[in-house]
Amino acid sequence: MNQLEDMQTFVRIVEAGSITRASEQLNTVKSAISRRLAELEKRLGVTLLTRTTRSQTLTDSGLSYYQQCLRIIEDLAEVEASIKDKHCSFAGTIKISVPFSFGLKHLAPAFRQFNQAHPNVLFNVDFNDRKVDLIEEGYDLAIRISTLADSTLIARKITSVSPVLCASPAYLKQYGEPKTAEDLNQGHVRLRYNLMPEAWQLVSDSGKTVVVKSPVVVSANNGNYLCEEAIAGRGLMFGPDFICYEAIRAGQLKLLLCEQLRNQTTNAYAVYPHTRHLSQRVRGLVDFLADYFGEKPYWGIYS
Amino acid sequence: MNQLEDMQTFVRIVEAGSITRASEQLNTVKSAISRRLAELEKRLGVTLLTRTTRSQTLTDSGLSYYQQCLRIIEDLAEVEASIKDKHCSFAGTIKISVPFSFGLKHLAPAFRQFNQAHPNVLFNVDFNDRKVDLIEEGYDLAIRISTLADSTLIARKITSVSPVLCASPAYLKQYGEPKTAEDLNQGHVRLRYNLMPEAWQLVSDSGKTVVVKSPVVVSANNGNYLCEEAIAGRGLMFGPDFICYEAIRAGQLKLLLCEQLRNQTTNAYAVYPHTRHLSQRVRGLVDFLADYFGEKPYWGIYS
DNA sequence: TTTAATTGTTCTCTTTATGTGAACAATGAT
DNA sequence: ATCATTGTTCACATAAAGAGAACAATTAAA
Numbered sequence: 001m002n003q004l005e006d007m008q009t010f011v012r013i014v015e016a017g018s019i020t021r022a023s024e025q026l027n028t029v030k031s032a033i034s035r036r037l038a039e040l041e042k043r044l045g046v047t048l049l050t051r052t053t054r055s056q057t058l059t060d061s062g063l064s065y066y067q068q069c070l071r072i073i074e075d076l077a078e079v080e081a082s083i084k085d086k087h088c089s090f091a092g093t094i095k096i097s098v099p100f101s102f103g104l105k106h107l108a109p110a111f112r113q114f115n116q117a118h119p120n121v122l123f124n125v126d127f128n129d130r131k132v133d134l135i136e137e138g139y140d141l142a143i144r145i146s147t148l149a150d151s152t153l154i155a156r157k158i159t160s161v162s163p164v165l166c167a168s169p170a171y172l173k174q175y176g177e178p179k180t181a182e183d184l185n186q187g188h189v190r191l192r193y194n195l196m197p198e199a200w201q202l203v204s205d206s207g208k209t210v211v212v213k214s215p216v217v218v219s220a221n222n223g224n225y226l227c228e229e230a231i232a233g234r235g236l237m238f239g240p241d242f243i244c245y246e247a248i249r250a251g252q253l254k255l256l257l258c259e260q261l262r263n264q265t266t267n268a269y270a271v272y273p274h275t276r277h278l279s280q281r282v283r284g285l286v287d288f289l290a291d292y293f294g295e296k297p298y299w300g301i302y303s
Numbered sequence: 304m305n306q307l308e309d310m311q312t313f314v315r316i317v318e319a320g321s322i323t324r325a326s327e328q329l330n331t332v333k334s335a336i337s338r339r340l341a342e343l344e345k346r347l348g349v350t351l352l353t354r355t356t357r358s359q360t361l362t363d364s365g366l367s368y369y370q371q372c373l374r375i376i377e378d379l380a381e382v383e384a385s386i387k388d389k390h391c392s393f394a395g396t397i398k399i400s401v402p403f404s405f406g407l408k409h410l411a412p413a414f415r416q417f418n419q420a421h422p423n424v425l426f427n428v429d430f431n432d433r434k435v436d437l438i439e440e441g442y443d444l445a446i447r448i449s450t451l452a453d454s455t456l457i458a459r460k461i462t463s464v465s466p467v468l469c470a471s472p473a474y475l476k477q478y479g480e481p482k483t484a485e486d487l488n489q490g491h492v493r494l495r496y497n498l499m500p501e502a503w504q505l506v507s508d509s510g511k512t513v514v515v516k517s518p519v520v521v522s523a524n525n526g527n528y529l530c531e532e533a534i535a536g537r538g539l540m541f542g543p544d545f546i547c548y549e550a551i552r553a554g555q556l557k558l559l560l561c562e563q564l565r566n567q568t569t570n571a572y573a574v575y576p577h578t579r580h581l582s583q584r585v586r587g588l589v590d591f592l593a594d595y596f597g598e599k600p601y602w603g604i605y606s
Numbered sequence: 607t608t609t610a611a612t613t614g615t616t617c618t619c620t621t622t623a624t625g626t627g628a629a630c631a632a633t634g635a636t
Numbered sequence: 637a638t639c640a641t642t643g644t645t646c647a648c649a650t651a652a653a654g655a656g657a658a659c660a661a662t663t664a665a666a
Contacts, residue, residue: 002305075375156451157454209512274459290454
């Protein structure tokens with residue numbers, strides 16, 4: 001009995017579409033394949049494949065077994081490969097969807113570093129702020145900065161992201177520095193990120209949500225552009241810390257209403273289909289990212 | 304070459320502590336085991352086990368290979384077992400931590416139904432509202448009604464949970480029916496769930512967060528008890544829909560401020576350690592729960 | 607230090623399992 | 637109805653794995 005070889009043979013029969021073609025692909029004769037399949041079915045006590053001379057159909061059990069065989073064979077190959085070059089280096093493609101700004105600015109360097117340790121991993125990155133269908137489009141995983149709303153996916157936290165409100169010193173000189181959330185509605189102008197609701201919602205000292213609706217002077221679907229506009233003193237910027245942190249540290253932007261916003265932290269998640277089996281390299285990447293950014297990422301400005 | 308048998312042999316050698324003992328346990332002779340190990344190492348091109356006549360030590364590669372062997376062998380056994388009794392019945396223990404009220408009221412019947420389909424699964428359920436350490440305490444998974452804050456865990460959405468505000472008709476007759484969130488702060492009394500902040504936060508029509516601080520007449524760490532108190536007309540109940548839905552449908556409690564609360568939906572998640580390999584039965588249970596409750600669970604009262 | 611016991615390795619021989627190819631049966635297209 | 641193609645079964649050949657003995661290596665006890 002050779003379970004693994006049985007599995008490989010079965011997979012080949014299914015994919016080749018016939019015992020004869022499978023035997024050709026496996027460089028043997030059809031009798032051997034026929035016997036293997038018969039013995040496998042006998043051992044499992046289940047018919048996997050209903051076959052006539054001209055056609056074959058998978059039974060329910062057969063389909064289930066086929067899928068599980070694929071997974072285990074891949075698993076086993078990965079184990080052998082990872083042991084063989086014992087540096088535990090990964091190989092293969094990782095197809096990933098990432099948010100535009102976060103991806104370019106923070107994930108790209110992380111991927112590069114991962115690639116140095118695992119040069120045989122080929123990244124296929126889709127920079128995109130829309131929520132792609134991971135399953136339909138065959139992604140291995142996606143990075144998302146929002147909560148999980150889909151029960152076909154599973155999520156793992158990668159790091160923390162906090163909202164910041166900021167403006168350039170020149171702007172603050174001209175428009176005055178807001179001391180409370182309520183101040184934002186009077187005599188201020190805003191830079192708006194397209195893909196979020198037009199009105200901002202902040203929590204004031206007293207715990208009330210304040211809806212900010214002051215005029216929008218620039219509107220865009222790119223946070224970095226808005227950040228540059230903020231540095232140029234065009235208006236108030238309300239966005240994630242990972243976009244503005246450098247300008248804030250450099251003094252080009254001044255942080256506003258820290259106390260109200262520091263507790264509004266959200267998370268960045270790695271999400272992937274719950275059905276798909278996580279390959280070593282994808283699991284390795286997620287582990288790497290969680291470690292690379294950590295609970296307190298380098299862009300953190302509250303603390 | 305028989306990869307799987309090689310793996311099983313290697314695992315046995317490691318666990319038995321010597322080739323001789325392994326050979327006894329495998330009902331064969333030491334020469335066979337010795338040769339198998341030698342050939343495995345030759346094939347992998349790595350020394351797995353540094354051995355003298357009296358002792359053996361795993362190399363780094365050996366330890367890694369050993370752990371992966373365990374996983375694959377278990378995997379394979381599960382696949383064969385699940386195909387053999389083709390109803391895809393699972394077997395083994397599932398150790399799970401669940402929230403107290405949600406667990407007793409909604410998960411328990413779900414587990415029972417799962418058990419009817421898979422009678423060989425033994426549930427080991429911990430009803431507990433504290434966040435147990437899944438890894439430390441060896442849980443297979445937990446059900447949580449909150450967002451994921453731990454990067455060592457992964458989450459999958461099981462169903463939706465919405466907050467409801469309600470009170471008995473008798474209470475409303477006596478205290479008047481609140482029409483806005485602001486009304487709650489005047490002339491009302493509250494039933495309080497211990498494990499949440501004392502003040503309630505609701506969003507008013509205008510989008511403002513209203514902090515409710517009216518007097519608390521009953522305080523408890525059990526939602527069902529609070530619900531009964533609410534039915535008895537003791538005060539306002541603010542809790543998850545899955546606790547109050549029956550009383551609401553029976554007319555014992557009247558739903559308040561629906562429009563403000565219907566969009567505050569949160570989720571229930573299945574969470575488990577990202578390191579642990581998900582066994583078929585645990586994966587099957589999670590799939591079952593996601594399907595059992597669904598996106599619009601039976602306790603839903605909005606919509 | 608020597609000896610004895612135990613363990614792992616290597617060798618040959620044997621057994622078992624698997625591959626081989628021909629003959630046969632079954633099926634569907636022409 | 638015929639024929640080409642496919643799957644199955646069989647006896648046989650081959651290769652791989654097991655068995656057991658002999659040997660080498662190591663360590664504990666004398």
